[in-house]
Amino acid sequence: MDTTSLLPPVTEALAEFPKAFHDETEYVGSLGVAWAPGRVNLIGEHTDYNGGLVLPLAVDRVSAFAGRTRADQTVRLWSIHFKTYAQFSVEGLPDTFDEQRAELPGWARYILGVAAELARAGITLKGFDAVVSGDVPLGGGMSSSAALEVAAAHAYALFSNHAFTIGEENATLSPILVAGLCQHAEQIASGVMCGILDQAASCLGQPRKAVLLNCRSLEYRYLPFADPTISIVVVDTGVRRELADSAYNERRQQCEEATKLIRESILQAEPANELAHDIKELCDITPEQFARYKQQLPELLQRRAGYVIAENERVLQVVKLLEAGNIEEAGKILWLGHAGLQNDYEVSCTELDALVDIACNVPGVLGARMMGGGFGGCTINLVRHEAVEALQQAIELQYPERTGRRASIDICRAAAGPGCTFVA
Template sequence: MNLIGEHTDYNGGFVLPLAVDRVSAFAGRTREDQTVRLWSTHFKAYAQFSLEGLPETFDEQRANLPGWARYVLGVAAELTRSDIALKGFDAVVSGDVPLGGGMSSSAALEIASAEAYALFSDHAFSIGEKDATLTPIETAGLCQRAEQIASGLMCGILDQAASCLGQPRKAVLLDCRSLDYRYLPFEDPDVSVVVIDTGVRRELATSAYNERRQQCEEATQRLRDLIVQVEPENEQARSIKELRDVSPEQFERFKAQLPAVLQKRAGYVIAENERVLQVVKLLEEGKIEEAGKILWIGHAGLRDEYEVSCNELDALVDIAHEVPGVLGARMMGGGFGGCTINLVRNEAVDALRQAVEQQYPERAGREASIDICRAAAGPGHVVLN
């Protein structure tokens, strides 16, 4: 899950995610051929594909697979593109990450797939920091590309990196351009992370996600041209590649010359990058209550400027805002449905639960599910003889 920094990853910005105690898991055994056979306990569905001829055969095989299996195939295609020899396997795929809830279920499946290929291919490669074939960040980048080819969604690296880099009781500050990262303490015995699921599912590839990315690219180009026109000797302006490179001061000076929709999109991203750094400073100082306040502001930006929220997400944030002891809340993930993340004092969790159970059905016409999550470790495996 992402504490703060939504839609900044594909703009070269900063994100502040944490891996949580929910999993996508494979249980299976190695085959001696190039066939992968899978059974999904969630979808009650079977899938089979071949590792032979990848990545060239990806498109052909993809067309005959259910959506969830395309991610597993996509990871295989990217691993073989990296000259890693894979073996087939039989496995059951299961897990408890909410699907389509903004909690990175596809990234969890991709990282689990990479770990499964490493294990079932007799350790043809390994994932880790020291003496490993792939570092966690390289694995995240590989799985990001797998998602893009499997889904058509031009996602950033946030979700995959969070799944790979997770550590117990830690959040990760990730620079999505340099891919440098560092860990921050994220543990307060008096505060819980509460995830509330709207029950609304979204399909990002057919939503406005890719459109937002295109708008950000157009805004970047227009702002660079405007700044260079006024300041032709400004080398920093000439090197602007992404919205991350535009300072808040530059944006304020030139934003009126952008079309209204681009002004909103760029304004949100530039401000959200600043919010990430503000939350980092507050966490380092142990001021989690002050950090919570920034979540409210982030949600308002996602709702009003980036326009990726929905009535159900707004309802949950509004309900949370009226419960004493809720330090902050916002929508989480790509938007248009999914979950909210809430920082809540422990003594207020029951009050928040009751408020949601009483008010949300009336406001949204559906029920919401509520869960408490904790920062947890990244991928791993267990071998059973």
């Protein structure tokens, strides 16, 4: 195979493999690679675990594996970023997950988690040695962990000699099933009760397309996102938060409590309303129902639930605008999304707010908002090509003055999903 067409992290991992693993290990397969992209989310933040709609796209930043199948069931990994080895066994999973997890560095727990979920699904895995690389910013809101998990799933498929396959037709696992498997792997590995947004975006990516995903039904369809005059600019605050140590899980609990209280209020006021029994998550509640019954909630839960229900509607608004080719109006909705995240859902931070405020004052920026779980990470900006340099200059000048930090800027494009192949 001509490896010159491979993404940079893939070629980096390939080059590192003979340096990282040069002992007398017995290999039983060819050299192979697997990769999966990070993502940006245009709109629909914190709606995924509330059964709502999201509108992400995969980007041209990936996590990658390069390695070979072993003759046993041991997995050995070398992380280029962390410059550490990790080792575990796929024998006895998922029962041995907790015991093995405790001995691993944090990054390797996600890879072990994917193996445990595949084993739980009845798939027999083989061991392998691999180098792990990537250029998805870690903790920056572009889903580096999901990219790692989805890449790991494809690595297991490849290095287990296709004991299972991933694809749409006649495959062992569909992409959306892989997304759900990787979502659960992240939950058990990290303790964060994440939704399926990140993993689904990585699994379903297509060039020049965004994905409208219903996180309840898991139905999805693609929307064009290839305006040649618009850039997707991701700006990293440089602030990192461990979501398990933040209020992420607390927000999820608040949403569940708000759902319960509104469902009870509807049933009490409308005992003949059979549909009220079907309210399981916040996004089952219509804006009209919320307006009628929100006073039954404590003020804090009103704001949490109000944000989620309004954000779900914003996704639908952006979809209609993209279908109409009106990306300028779609951009305006991003500003509204950030205001809700900042004031009602309260998952922003000073640095994120500063970046959005700076972007708001640059002509040619159509919209900006914080992206990801919050408390740090990145903003997403829809920017006319001719305004990208002005935005970069404004951030370089104003952001350090306002926060004492420096931000990094990436220009991304909607890219393809994951893959794997043997190269030698």
